[in-house]
Every structure is written in structure tokens, then in C-alpha cells.
Amino acid sequence: LIPAIVVFLYLATVLYIGIFAFRRAKGKExxxxxxxxxxxxxxxxxxxxxxxxxxxxxxxxxxxxxxFNNGIVTFGLMASSSGLVIPLTIFLIGTRVWALGxxxxxxxxxxxxxxxxxxxHIGTLIFVVQAVLLVPYIxxxxxxxxxTLYTISGGLVPYWFGGAIVAMVVMSYVFFGGMRGTAxxxxxxxxxxxxxxxxxxxxxxVGMGGFSSAxxxxxxxxxxxxxxxxxxxxxxxxxxxFIPLSxxxxxxxxxxxxxxxxxxxxxxxxxxxxxxxxxxxxxCVFLGVMANRVDMPEIRAKxxxxxxxxxxxxxxxxEHRDELREKSAxxxxxxxxxxxxAPLWLAGLLGAGIMAxxxxxxxxxxxxxxxxxxxxxxxxxxxxxxxxxVQVQTGRLFIVLITIFAYMVALRAxxxxxxxxxxxxxxxxxxxSPLLVAALFWRGSTKWGALAVTLWTVLTVVAVAVLxxxxxxxxxxxxxxxxxxxxxxxxxxxxxxxxxxxxxPVVPMVIxxxxxxxxxxxxxxxxxxxxxxxxF
Amino acid sequence: VRNLLLVLAVVVLYVLHQDIWFWxxxxxxxxxxxxxxxxxxxxxxxxxxxMWLLVTYxxxxxxxxxxxxxxxxxxxAR
Numbered sequence: 001l002i003p004a005i006v007v008f009l010y011l012a013t014v015l016y017i018g019i020f021a022f023r024r025a026k027g028k029e030x031x032x033x034x035x036x037x038x039x040x041x042x043x044x045x046x047x048x049x050x051x052x053x054x055x056x057x058x059x060x061x062x063x064x065x066x067x068f069n070n071g072i073v074t075f076g077l078m079a080s081s082s083g084l085v086i087p088l089t090i091f092l093i094g095t096r097v098w099a100l101g102x103x104x105x106x107x108x109x110x111x112x113x114x115x116x117x118x119x120x121h122i123g124t125l126i127f128v129v130q131a132v133l134l135v136p137y138i139x140x141x142x143x144x145x146x147x148t149l150y151t152i153s154g155g156l157v158p159y160w161f162g163g164a165i166v167a168m169v170v171m172s173y174v175f176f177g178g179m180r181g182t183a184x185x186x187x188x189x190x191x192x193x194x195x196x197x198x199x200x201x202x203x204x205x206v207g208m209g210g211f212s213s214a215x216x217x218x219x220x221x222x223x224x225x226x227x228x229x230x231x232x233x234x235x236x237x238x239x240x241x242f243i244p245l246s247x248x249x250x251x252x253x254x255x256x257x258x259x260x261x262x263x264x265x266x267x268x269x270x271x272x273x274x275x276x277x278x279x280x281x282x283x284c285v286f287l288g289v290m291a292n293r294v295d296m297p298e299i300r301a302k303x304x305x306x307x308x309x310x311x312x313x314x315x316x317x318x319e320h321r322d323e324l325r326e327k328s329a330x331x332x333x334x335x336x337x338x339x340x341x342a343p344l345w346l347a348g349l350l351g352a353g354i355m356a357x358x359x360x361x362x363x364x365x366x367x368x369x370x371x372x373x374x375x376x377x378x379x380x381x382x383x384x385x386x387x388x389x390v391q392v393q394t395g396r397l398f399i400v401l402i403t404i405f406a407y408m409v410a411l412r413a414x415x416x417x418x419x420x421x422x423x424x425x426x427x428x429x430x431x432x433s434p435l436l437v438a439a440l441f442w443r444g445s446t447k448w449g450a451l452a453v454t455l456w457t458v459l460t461v462v463a464v465a466v467l468x469x470x471x472x473x474x475x476x477x478x479x480x481x482x483x484x485x486x487x488x489x490x491x492x493x494x495x496x497x498x499x500x501x502x503x504x505p506v507v508p509m510v511i512x513x514x515x516x517x518x519x520x521x522x523x524x525x526x527x528x529x530x531x532x533x534x535x536f
Numbered sequence: 537v538r539n540l541l542l543v544l545a546v547v548v549l550y551v552l553h554q555d556i557w558f559w560x561x562x563x564x565x566x567x568x569x570x571x572x573x574x575x576x577x578x579x580x581x582x583x584x585x586x587m588w589l590l591v592t593y594x595x596x597x598x599x600x601x602x603x604x605x606x607x608x609x610x611x612x613a614r
Contacts, residue, residue: 072573080576081553084583088546091590099599211568219562227562227570234556241553263600267591274583282577286569 003339004153006348007355010192011169014359017188018173018181031383034178034392035107035370036259041183043265049183050256050269051276052190052356053363054086054247061144061331061354063281067288068330069306071226074288077240079281083274085244089433091270093248094257096440098266101258104534109254109436110375116439116535117447118527120379126435126454127375130251133428133461134364135406137250141361142167142410151335152351163410166355170362171403174369175396179259182362189356194276196353197283200338203350204287207341211286214293226289239504246429249436252367284334291333298336302328313475321475361406368402369395424461431457431509438517443536449521453513460509464498473497542594549586553579 032038041049067074097112106112110130114123145166146159157165173181208214219227229237247253260266291299305327313321335354338347373395377383383391435453438445467482471493474480479492479499492499500508526532558572565574 072570072576075573076553076555076576076579080579080583083580084546084549084553084586087583087587088590091587095596095599099603102603215564215568215570219564224562227564227572228560229558229572230560234554234559238554241550263603267595270591271584271587274580274587278577278580282573282580286573289570 002344003348003351004149004157006345007149007152007351010352010355011165014185014188015169015173018177018185018362031373031378031388031391031395032107033180035366035373035395036255037179037183039102039259040261041259041265042261043268045183045187046260046265047269047272048190049186049363050090050253051273052186052193053252053256053360055190055193055280055360061147061334063284064288064291064334065330065332067226067285068291068302068333069328070231071228071289072285073229073232073237075281075285076229077232077237078243079277079285080274081241082244082247083277085241086247086277087270087273089245089248090257090266090273093436093440094254095263095266097254097436098257098260098263100535107255107258108371108374109251110371113435113439113450114379116527116531117445117450118531119447119450122447122451122454123375124379126432126450127371129428129432129454129458131368131371133425133432134251134368135402135409136425138361138364138368138402138406139410141170141359141364142407145355145359146410147331148335148351148354151332151339152348152354154339160411163407166359167403167407167410170359170365171399174362174366175399178392179366182366183256183259185362186360189359190276192356193353194279196350196356197280199346199353200287200334200342200350201283203342203346204290204337208290208294211290214290218289218293221293223292226292233502235502236499236504239507242430242504242506242510243426244430245433245510246426249429249433250364250367250425251371252363254436255367255370256363287334287337288330291330291337294337294340296336296340299333302330302333310476314477316475318472321473325473365399365402365406369398372398424465427464427504427506427509428457428461430506431460431513433510434513434517438521440535442521443532444521444526445517446521446524446526448524449517449519452516452520456512456516457509460505460512464505467493467498538593542590545586545589549579549582552582555579 030038063074063078066078097106097109100106100112104112104115106115108127110123110127113126114120142163146161146163149157149162149165150159153162173185177185205211215227218224225231257266292303305324309321309324309328313324316324335351338350342350373382373391377394378391382394432453435450438449438453471480471482473495474493476495479494481489481492483491490501498505553576555572555575558575561571563571565571569577
């Protein structure tokens with residue numbers, strides 16, 4: 001119970017920071033102040049909150065869980081590739097969006113697209129697609145909150161209640177604090193979970209009597225492949241470098257780029273981003289792998305499920321396979337290690353660190369609200385008719401509704417945190433990233449090209465989701481080939497998802513988006529010169 | 537030439553991410569870190585160095601100036 005109490009104290013602190021600590025004197029409410037903190041964030045808050053916004057339950061729970069079952073490949077797949085691609089996109093795209101936002105007053109990406117391509121309803125369609133793809137990300141936060149509180153309290157706080165608490169806390173400080181509250185909470189959380197990795201590594205390392213013996217025992221065991229990347233194909237590994245393209249296309253990241261006071265504040269963010277990723281992911285991945293040498297009944301049960309799945313999975317029905325897959329999932333291994341090795345009070349503190357990562361859904365909720373009020377409410381005349389104060393209140397109402405919706409889905413979603421995020425939100429946003437590149441760097445791009453990219457993204461995300469719903473995932477091992485004209489393997493169902501020519505679907509999705517933008521734009525009329533001169 | 541070298545550095549680092557040469561090696565560095573993990577950790581440090589190079593030698597300062605220009609004009613008008 002002590003760790004759970006520490007976590008609840010942490011939640012109270014977060015609530016205080018978000019609602020009260022950085023509130024401005026009450027006066028007339030302005031949209032730019034509520035949704036963008038008046039574009040006034042300093043370098044420290046900008047770096048940590050932008051980074052924290054990108055780190056979800058995924059960073060700690062998902063990474064250690066994935067590493068537990070797949071080995072060290074997790075770091076190269078998700079962390080080091082992000083450490084290169086994300087700061088690069090912030091450097092190239094984030095800075096330009098910031099400058100345009102400052103010059104023309106944009107508060108959302110869709111506002112920029114509408115202006116850049118002289119379109120209205122296409123912008124609305126982009127808003128809808130962005131919003132639908134963002135919701136799974138919010139659900140991850142709530143699911144992670146439920147799982148964390150359940151595990152930390154030793155089952156005393158049920159999953160549904162833990163998820164509800166996290167949803168309530170996040171909703172409250174986003175509702176009252178807007179972007180300023182959210183940014184400061186994110187900064188506090190990032191500092192916490194940056195400390196988490198190092199502390200967890202030391203505590204568990206001491207508890208295990210050093211990592212050398214565990215690593216060497218693993219090297220000499222049948223699980224030695226976890227120290228290599230044998231379990232993942234090089235094609236899959238390469239495909240994954242396309243996933244971080246999604247980061248800059250996520251509206252919450254792009255909207256966050258608009259909050260910096262000066263462009264110089266991007267400098268530290270760009271340089272330190274790879275190091276922050278290293279500080280969090282390396283310990284989590286390493287501990288996830290080492291967990292395989294820990295003698296705990298819960299971990300043995302996961303390994304047994306993994307073994308049965310690998311050896312007998314082929315002859316099982318899909319339901320039984322899914323059940324085993326769920327049993328072998330390692331999302332809670334890092335918390336199990338903490339419970340096993342850390343003193344109670346420290347386990348609570350470290351649990352708070354995990355909660356910090358888990359609760360990153362605040363920015364997504366605020367971004368959705370900003371998008372709704374700016375791209376729909378204000379665009380279709382709401383701001384003109386009812387004024388800016390009503391616009392902010394509408395944004396707040398939206399925050400409540402979207403949180404309730406996400407919570408309801410989180411209670412029913414059977415997928416693991418990891419799969420849900422990757423399959424839909426990340427791939428979809430990566431496929432939308434050519435929109436930004438075309439808008440900012442290519443004079444020749446048109447609204448019809450943007451429409452083609454958006455429709456392609458919808459089509460491919462739905463196609464992958466339908467395919468994976470119809471064709472059950474095979475057991476670990478060879479994939480189920482679905483289409484192989486002339487013996488060439490084009491489409492297959494893999495244990496982890498879908499493969500196109502051996503690559504993850506995100507690769508053809510991004511390439512298809514890029515080609516469509518080029519071809520369709522070349523065939524259609526460009527925006528007026530007066531519009532283009534604003535951008536080039 | 538400087539920008540070309542920086543683009544080349546980005547491409548080289550991207551290629552170096554695909555370290556197939558350590559794919560099947562379970563060798564431990566310092567007795568406990570798997571070589572593949574150690575390499576990717578170093579890769580992250582290299583990425584930070586590359587970002588420093590980009591920020592130092594290819595910073596889009598013209599964007600800053602464009603934004604500051606209208607603000608300065610507004611201030612003067614006031």
C-alpha cells in the first residue's frame with residue numbers, strides 16, 4: 001500500500017502544479033493564452049515539456065515489455081532511430097512552423113494548411129483524420145495509468161479505478177491550466193522520469209548483485225538470442241526508422257512548437273533530445289532483457305506462456321494464441337522488478353516516475369481541444385458569434401468529453417499498449433508527414449495533393465486494421481503469406497502485425513503519400529502567388 | 537559545401553543505424569552490456585553531436601529575422 005500512497009501524493013502534486021502553481025491572474029480569457037501559453041515558454045520548460053509530451057506509457061512500460069520478449073533490438077528499433085529522426089524533423093520543420101505561427105498567428109497545423117493551400121473543407125478532413133488518429137494515443141495513457149496503479153498497489157486499486165483516477169487528474173489540470181499548466185506538469189514529469197531510469201538501474205542492479213552474472217547467465221542460456229537482434233528481421237528494423245516521422249506530424253508536437261518564446265529555444269531541444277531518449281530508454285530496455293534472469297513466479301509464468309506459444313502456437317486456435325500472447329506480455333516487468341528489489345518507499349517513488357511517463361496524454365487532450373475550437377468552432381463562425389471566452393469554454397467542454405470517451409474505450413480495448421499505439425496512430429501520422437514537408441518546402445504542392453495524401457492515409461490505416469482483424473496473427477515463427485503473385489511475397493500477416501514486401505506497412509504508406517503528393521500536385525492548379533510569397 | 541557535408545553526415549548516420557554487422561553477436565562489453573545495445577547507445581551520442589553540428593552550422597537564422605522584423609517595425613510605429 002505504501003507505494004500506492006506515494007503515487008497518490010505524486011498525483012496530488014501534479015494536480016497542484018497544473019491547476020494552481022503557474023496560473024496567471026484571472027482576467028479575460030484569451031484563446032492564445034489558454035491554448036498556447038501566449039507563445040511564451042522559456043528554454044528549460046520548452047525542452048523538457050516537448051520531450052515529456054513525446055514520452056508516453058510506451059517509453060517505460062512498452063519498451064521494457066517489448067525488450068523482455070524481443071531482446072535488445074527494442075532500443076535500436078524505437079529509441080536510437082527516434083533520437084536521430086525526431087530532432088532532425090524538429091530542426092527542419094518545427095522551427096519553420098514556429099516562425100509561420102508567430103508571423104501569421106496560426107495555432108494549429110490545419111490553420112496553416114488551409115492558408116497555405118487555400119482550402120477549407122480539405123482542412124476539415126485533415127482535422128478529422130488527425131483527431132481520429134490521436135485518440136489511441138490518449139487511450140494508451142489511460143490504459144497505462146490503470147495498469148500501473150493496479151500493479152503498484154498489489155491489485156488493491158483495480159484497473160478500471162486506476163484508469164479513472166489518471167483520467168480525472170489529467171483532465172482536471174488540462175481543463176484549468178491549459179497549455180501553461182500542461183507544460184509545467186510535463187516539465188516536472190520529465191525531470192522525474194529522467195531520474196527514474198538511472199535510479200531504477202542502480203536499485204535493481206544492486207538487488208541482483210550486479211548485472212555481470214545475470215548477463216553472462218543469459219548469454220549461456222537458451223535465451224541468449226535476447227542479447228542479439230535475431231528475433232527481428234533487418235527489413236523490419238529498417239522499416240521502424242519511418243515511425244519517428246510521425247512525431248512532428250502529431251498535432252500536439254506541432255502545436256507545442258508554437259509555444260516557444262524565441263526560435264533559439266529549439267537549439268537545446270534539438271541537441272539534447274537524443275541524449276534524453278538515451279537516458280530513459282537504455283535502462284528500461286536493459287532491465288527488460290535482464291528481467292528474464294529474475295526468479296519470480298509472475299515472470300516464470302510469462303516465460304512459460306512465451307515458450308508454449310513458440311513451440312505449440314501453430315496448432316492452436318487464434319483465441320488461445322491471443323490469450324497466451326496476453327499472458328506473455330511484459331508491460332509490467334519493470335514494476336515487478338521494482339517490487340522485488342526496491343524498498344517499499346523507493347518503489348513508490350519509482351512508481352511515481354512510471355506514472356509520469358504514463359500520464360503524457362495531457363498534451364494530446366489539449367491539442368485535440370485546441371484543434372476542435374480553432375479548426376471547427378472558430379473556423380465555422382463560433383468565435384465571431386460568441387466571442388473568445390466562449391471559445392475557451394468550448395475547448396474545456398471538449399476536454400471533458402474526449403477524456404470520458406477515451407476512458408470508456410480503454411476499459412474495453414483488448415490490445416496491449418504497444419500494439420495499439422504502433423499500428424494506428426504512429427503509422428497514420430508518419431503517412432501524413434509529407435503534408436508538412438510539401439507545405440513548407442515545395443511551392444508546387446496543392447490542396448488536391450494534400451487531399452490525396454489524407455485519403456491515402458485513411459485508406460491504408462483502415463486496410464491494415466481490417467486485414468489484422470480478419471486474419472489472426474500467426475504464432476511466433478514464419479508469417480502467414482496472404483498474397484504472393486509469381487512466388488514473390490507481397491503481403492503477409494506476421495506475429496506482430498502485417499508485412500508488405502517484408503517491410504512494415506508504414507514504409508509503403510509513407511512512400512505512397514509522397515508519390516501522391518507529387519503526382520497530384522503536378523496535375524492541379526497551384527495557390528495564388530500572393531499566398532506563395534507568404535511562405536517562400 | 538558545408539551544407540552538403542552536413543546532409544552527407546545525416547545520410548551516413550542513418551545508414552550506420554542499420555548495424556547488421558552486430559546482428560547475431562551476443563558479445564558483452566564491460567562484461568554486461570550486449571554489443572548491439574552498446575553500439576546503439578553510442579549511436580545516440582553521435583546523433584546528439586550531429587544535431588550540435590546542424591544547430592551550429594546550419595541554423596535557419598533568416599526565419600528568426602523575418603519574424604523579428606515586423607515586430608521591430610510595430611514597436612517603432614508605437
